[in-house]
Amino acid sequence: MHPSALVDQYGTLSMPTEIEIHITPLFSTPLLVFTPADHRRINAELSPLILEREASVPTHRDTEVVGWSSPHDLSMLEWANRCVTCLLRCWK
Secondary structure (H helix, E strand, O other): OOOOOEEOOOOOEEOOOOOOOEEEEEOOEEEEEOOOOOHHHHHHHHHHHHHHHHHHOOOOOOOOOOOOOOOOOOOHHHHOHHHHHHHHHHOO
């Protein structure tokens, strides 16, 4: 569970409307971690795109990944542009 998630008296999980950004240095590369307010909609839209991509595109060879891996490039901007654009707008 995300540390900033809130659970009401009925057990309903909600996220804060303000974005909390935490930057964690990881292998000298900053890692931006945030949860957009509309994360459920983005995940619902992005999940079938990723699964379709997994079924139609051969895995990118990566010795550190077990299972399917997408290419380590910016091609996701082409096939998931709408979702990626939404994520970029969240922390802009």
